[in-house]
Amino acid sequence: MEVRYCLSCGHQLEIRNIGGENRKACPSCSYVFWGNYSIGVGALILKDEKILLVRRSQNPGKGLWTNPGGYIEQHETIEKTIIREVVEETGITAKVNGIIAIGDMPREVHNVYLVFLMDYVEGDPKPDNVEVDGAGFFNLEEMDSMNVAELTRELARIAFEQPSHGLKYNPVKMVSLPTYGLYGIQSLV
Incomplete structure (x- = not known):
């Protein structure tokens, strides 16, 4: 869906060069449409040398086994999102250890996957x-005979390798931007 009207005042948007990019902006107020983004999250949960997988019952990916995941809600932290998604899809309670992969897919809706x-x-x-x-929960040998999505196979390989470093959430709030979270490389062991 294309944005044509200001989400703040309803006036028709115009194209303006802002920061070297042509962007849709409102001639009536200060609203600028910065783009259409989607942030997805996925979970890699190991137990007894097996990884938690789910079989999708809806498209995209209907019938494929994948790692649990979903999309963030507007007023939800990313950490709460992944914990919620795992519980909703599987009934499993898990806690965040760290981020071990980031996907970036720029297109009409720019999708970022953590x-x-x-x-x-x-x-x-x-x-x-x-x-x-x-x-x-399935081991790699069991996964060989399953209809597992290729991305999930690669992520499972990463999870089973037990990475010693990765991105881990730093809960310290930044003073200049108090609502922003910060991620940094830390040991996961």
């Missing part, structure tokens, strides 16, 4: 029967 290594806390995998119709 993949978290998470520590299993409790629960038995149960699909929600809405977004996913299968859930369980």
